[in-house]
Amino acid sequence: MLPKVKxxxxxMPVLVVDDGSQDQTEAIAQAQQVAVVSHPFNLGYGAAIxxxxxxxxxxxxxxxxxxDADGQHEVEDVALLVQPVKQGFCDLALGSRFxxxxxxxxxxxxxxxxxxxxxxxxxxxxxxxxxxxxGFQAMNRRVLxxxxxxxxxxxxxxxxxxxxxxxxxISIQEIPVRMYASTTRSMHHGWWRPFFYMAKMCxxxxxxxxxxxxxxxxxxxx
Amino acid sequence: MVSIIFYLVRKRRLxxxxxxxxxxxxxxxxxxxxxxxxxxxxxxxxxxVTPTTTLFLFGFIFVLLLCLKISVSLSQxxxxxxxxxxxxxxxxxxxxxxxxxxxxxxxxxxxxxxP
Numbered sequence: 001m002l003p004k005v006k007x008x009x010x011x012m013p014v015l016v017v018d019d020g021s022q023d024q025t026e027a028i029a030q031a032q033q034v035a036v037v038s039h040p041f042n043l044g045y046g047a048a049i050x051x052x053x054x055x056x057x058x059x060x061x062x063x064x065x066x067x068d069a070d071g072q073h074e075v076e077d078v079a080l081l082v083q084p085v086k087q088g089f090c091d092l093a094l095g096s097r098f099x100x101x102x103x104x105x106x107x108x109x110x111x112x113x114x115x116x117x118x119x120x121x122x123x124x125x126x127x128x129x130x131x132x133x134x135g136f137q138a139m140n141r142r143v144l145x146x147x148x149x150x151x152x153x154x155x156x157x158x159x160x161x162x163x164x165x166x167x168x169x170i171s172i173q174e175i176p177v178r179m180y181a182s183t184t185r186s187m188h189h190g191w192w193r194p195f196f197y198m199a200k201m202c203x204x205x206x207x208x209x210x211x212x213x214x215x216x217x218x219x220x221x222x
Numbered sequence: 223m224v225s226i227i228f229y230l231v232r233k234r235r236l237x238x239x240x241x242x243x244x245x246x247x248x249x250x251x252x253x254x255x256x257x258x259x260x261x262x263x264x265x266x267x268x269x270x271v272t273p274t275t276t277l278f279l280f281g282f283i284f285v286l287l288l289c290l291k292i293s294v295s296l297s298q299x300x301x302x303x304x305x306x307x308x309x310x311x312x313x314x315x316x317x318x319x320x321x322x323x324x325x326x327x328x329x330x331x332x333x334x335x336x337p
Contacts, residue, residue: 037315040307051308055315154304 002032004075015055019048044154053147068135077177081138084173091170092143095136095177113198121159125166132159136177143170145222160204167215168222223248
């Protein structure tokens with residue numbers, strides 16, 4: 001995947017975040033001459049992408065595209081995501097696998113969960129977000145500043161983060177992208193996990209809503 | 223109890239400030255038994271029939287609050303560790319960008335913990 005990105009967008013600096021993995025991630029990325037940040041131990045998905053955001057903020061990047069490294073995302077679509085952010089149409093462009101794409105159909109319990117949170121998100125923000133867990137997104141510095149703050153979750157950023165961005169006055173746009181099945185095995189195993197996740201998500205949304213005033217007051221600072 | 227605390231502190235498995243807290247707890251328990259009349263009085267105040275109920279009630283509330291406090295400390299530590307690890311990882315990367323390791327240098331950046 002890395003050679004593809006480098007070949008297609010040679011002018012873009014690439015950063016690989018290695019979240020304490022025991023495989024050869026670091027060596028492979030270094031062999032490709034791209035920057036690597038390696039966590040000394042596993043910190044979680046959210047913490048890993050936050051490390052990436054911190055790097056980008058430090059490096060004075062104006063725009064950042066975030067991709068999952070398992071080949072889920074189509075390298076060609078990076079341009080589609082960057083364009084609206086670069087032109088100032090929105091602060092955050094989310095790559096959605098559900099817009100204009102019926103090929104991806106998750107199992108029914110997951111579908112119910114997705115529907116549920118989609119409804120809640122729409123209720124709070126007034127904007128329908130079809131794919132809040134998307135790991136394929138482009139953002140500008142305003143979003144980076146929020147994401148490097150202490151309200152960004154360590155595990156899986158979901159609808160709660162989007163609701164938070166909405167309170168901050170960030171404009172979000174969803175872009176239809178192609179997504180492939182992940183080549184690595186799913187992170188969600190154990191029958192209790194979906195229930196735990198649902199409960200946790202509801203709680204996170206509740207907390208985020210209770211912090212609404214806090215985020216609103218900080219609008220001008222981002 | 224006191225000897226266990228002493229042992230743990232000597233082995234540096236328990237910090238002194240926490241040890242003092244636990245020794246204080248032990249002394250408090252002794253005090254409660256010493257002033258048995260006081261315990262009976264509190265029992266009659268809260269309407270419990272036996273003084274053991276009073277002890278268990280307050281003990282339970284105390285342990286509950288203690289657990290909550292430990293959860294808070296643990297959360298704080300986790301956040302601090304996360305920020306530290308991110309910082310270490312980023313600093314290692316910045317360092318390598320300014321002084322890239324020699325191709326022949328077999329020494330790897332030592333920020334990986336061995337399992």
